[in-house]
Amino acid sequence: MKIYVVYDSENGHTEALAKAVYEGADSHKFAEVTLRHVYEAKPEDLADVDAIIWGCPGHFGTISAGMKHFIDRLGYLWAHGKLINKVGAVFCTTATVHGGLEATMISLITPMLHQGMIIVGLPGNLPENALYGSYYGVGVTCPVETSPDDPPNLPSGNDLALGRALGHRVAEVTLAMVKN
Numbered sequence: 001m002k003i004y005v006v007y008d009s010e011n012g013h014t015e016a017l018a019k020a021v022y023e024g025a026d027s028h029k030f031a032e033v034t035l036r037h038v039y040e041a042k043p044e045d046l047a048d049v050d051a052i053i054w055g056c057p058g059h060f061g062t063i064s065a066g067m068k069h070f071i072d073r074l075g076y077l078w079a080h081g082k083l084i085n086k087v088g089a090v091f092c093t094t095a096t097v098h099g100g101l102e103a104t105m106i107s108l109i110t111p112m113l114h115q116g117m118i119i120v121g122l123p124g125n126l127p128e129n130a131l132y133g134s135y136y137g138v139g140v141t142c143p144v145e146t147s148p149d150d151p152p153n154l155p156s157g158n159d160l161a162l163g164r165a166l167g168h169r170v171a172e173v174t175l176a177m178v179k180n
Helices: 013-026 043-048 065-072 075-079 101-114 157-179
Strands: 002-007 032-037 051-059 087-094 138-141
Touching: 002 013, 002 043, 002 157, 013 032, 013 051, 013 087, 013 138, 013 157, 043 075, 051 065, 051 101, 051 157, 087 101, 087 157, 101 138, 138 157
Parallel strands: 002 032, 002 051, 051 087, 087 138
Antiparallel strands: none
């Protein structure tokens, strides 16, 4: 089964989470996983995969311009039903605790629903998610650095574990879908 992870990242926060999502999906023995930044991704590549996971930074409660541009280029695939019944999942990062994680994830999920995709989130009974509660996908906060000399506030160990859990869950659900 083929899984495509596409992400937008400006300062490395979302890229780090994207790599964890990739690792989780790639840990499934039947998964063939591709990881692409939105500026490297080709919309037509999505027609030939079984699952799509996309993510970006949240900007004021909505998706980044780079991810929006990528999604806006999916009209041909929509018109021809090329993404119907593909598995979809999302992830994002924001700079503040109430910076719009859920709003951003819902904004990422909406075009998947328009495409006829089947959305996979994270259940609360996963150990990585039991106390965190990221049900729509993975949304994590990476506080803004206060000085250019500060090291980047990249996602933490638990954040990356959530990313790997989402990737692996997408692989498991996708395998169940392609078997039937």
